[in-house]
Amino acid sequence: xxxxxxxxxxxxxxxxxxxxxxxxxxxxxxxxxxxxxxxxxxxxxxxxxxxxxxxxxxxxxxxxxxxxxxxxxxxxxxxxxxxxxxxxxxxxxxxxxxxxxxxxxxxxxxxxxxxxxxxxxxxxxxxxxxxxxxxxxxxxxxxxxxxxxxxxxxxxxxxxxxxxxxxxxxxxxxxxxxxxxxxxxxxx
Amino acid sequence: xxxxxxxxxxxxxxxxxxxxxxxxxxxxxxxxxxxxxxxxxxxxxxxxxxxxxxxxxxxxxxxxxxxxxxxxxxxxxxxxxxxxxxxxxxxxxxxxxxxxxxxxxxxxxxxxxxxxxxxxxxxxxxxxxxxxxxxxxxxxxxxxxxxxxxxxxxxxxxxxxxxxxxxxxxxxxxxxxxxxxxxxxxxx
Numbered sequence: 001x002x003x004x005x006x007x008x009x010x011x012x013x014x015x016x017x018x019x020x021x022x023x024x025x026x027x028x029x030x031x032x033x034x035x036x037x038x039x040x041x042x043x044x045x046x047x048x049x050x051x052x053x054x055x056x057x058x059x060x061x062x063x064x065x066x067x068x069x070x071x072x073x074x075x076x077x078x079x080x081x082x083x084x085x086x087x088x089x090x091x092x093x094x095x096x097x098x099x100x101x102x103x104x105x106x107x108x109x110x111x112x113x114x115x116x117x118x119x120x121x122x123x124x125x126x127x128x129x130x131x132x133x134x135x136x137x138x139x140x141x142x143x144x145x146x147x148x149x150x151x152x153x154x155x156x157x158x159x160x161x162x163x164x165x166x167x168x169x170x171x172x173x174x175x176x177x178x179x180x181x182x183x184x185x186x187x188x
Numbered sequence: 189x190x191x192x193x194x195x196x197x198x199x200x201x202x203x204x205x206x207x208x209x210x211x212x213x214x215x216x217x218x219x220x221x222x223x224x225x226x227x228x229x230x231x232x233x234x235x236x237x238x239x240x241x242x243x244x245x246x247x248x249x250x251x252x253x254x255x256x257x258x259x260x261x262x263x264x265x266x267x268x269x270x271x272x273x274x275x276x277x278x279x280x281x282x283x284x285x286x287x288x289x290x291x292x293x294x295x296x297x298x299x300x301x302x303x304x305x306x307x308x309x310x311x312x313x314x315x316x317x318x319x320x321x322x323x324x325x326x327x328x329x330x331x332x333x334x335x336x337x338x339x340x341x342x343x344x345x346x347x348x349x350x351x352x353x354x355x356x357x358x359x360x361x362x363x364x365x366x367x368x369x370x371x372x373x374x375x376x
Contacts, residue, residue, distance in 0.1 A: 034201065171290065
């Protein structure tokens with residue numbers, strides 16, 4: 001395999017222009033002509049439980065290093081959304097999970113991201129930190145470190161999971177409306 | 189704005205190598221060093237109805253030119269999944285829709301695609317072909333051109349829509365199991 005690193009610092013696609021036959025600007029490379037289509041990215045993750053405890057991971061990497069999150073990450077090519085969520089649970093918490101249903105779909109258009117969070121069952125309570133986690137833990141509802149959660153969507157998904165305990169065949173949650181958000185914030 | 193087209197035919201990222209600090213091969217450009225992360229693409233679309241008729245579009249472009257499909261296409265940056273589905277309904281069928289719920293999530297890992305199909309209501313029966321459609325039409329269930337549908341997921345989504353008529357707060361459909369597929373094929 002040839003060394004793909006060029007002798008000078010690469011710059012890559014950096015010019016916005018409308019390619020022939022298209023109707024909107026795309027990011028193009030003025031050196032090689034490559035069109036870097038930028039599409040929304042899918043984050044896949046899970047609320048994974050063992051009995052009445054929920055798996056959380058303390059982030060070892062930025063952003064939000066040191067804060068607690070659900071096992072989740074960018075979906076890779078040639079996997080299904082559920083396979084991706086299971087892979088992330090293994091990579092971040094050495095957890096084996098069985099996925100039950102789609103808990104939530106969160107749109108974050110500001111950063112062109114769609115988060116798909118599944119409800120899952122841990123196949124064993126034996127979990128341990130993967131390379132991107134400082135530590136992992138299983139938390140009962142009143143033990144969740146609400147003030148130290150990494151992202152709003154972690155908070156949202158945990159509340160939606162709690163609201164659906166014992167339910168099947170439910171519509172996945174979407175971004176909470178402003179009045180619901182305000183109510184949750186008052187609860188903290 | 190400078191002309192981003194280089195004097196010779198561009199080749200772009202074409203070498204697979206593991207970038208520093210990563211654990212899997214990525215597509216890199218040996219000319220400029222750019223790493224072309226390849227992530228699954230999201231297709232957003234809808235089963236949009238006016239009374240008991242469903243909107244379908246006959247494709248004016250490849251693949252499957254001349255076959256019937258749901259209004260759907262690649263999600264763009266800085267839009268939500270529902271906004272994307274509504275945009276596609278406008279672009280392909282000049283249809284204004286109101287989205288009701290998430291009907292189906294189809295994983296197509298072979299081509300690294302996730303399709304999110306919504307259930308929607310047409311705000312008016314006035315629809316017409318956009319630039320990517322030869323014609324558009326509103327079809328009652330027994331008028332659907334089952335033998336001339338463009339993709340399996342169109343067939344799947346139509347059947348799942350029919351199965352959920354009158355229902356709310358349902359789990360979105362996922363890829364049908366092999367026995368369900370076989371049953372549907374016998375019905376054609």
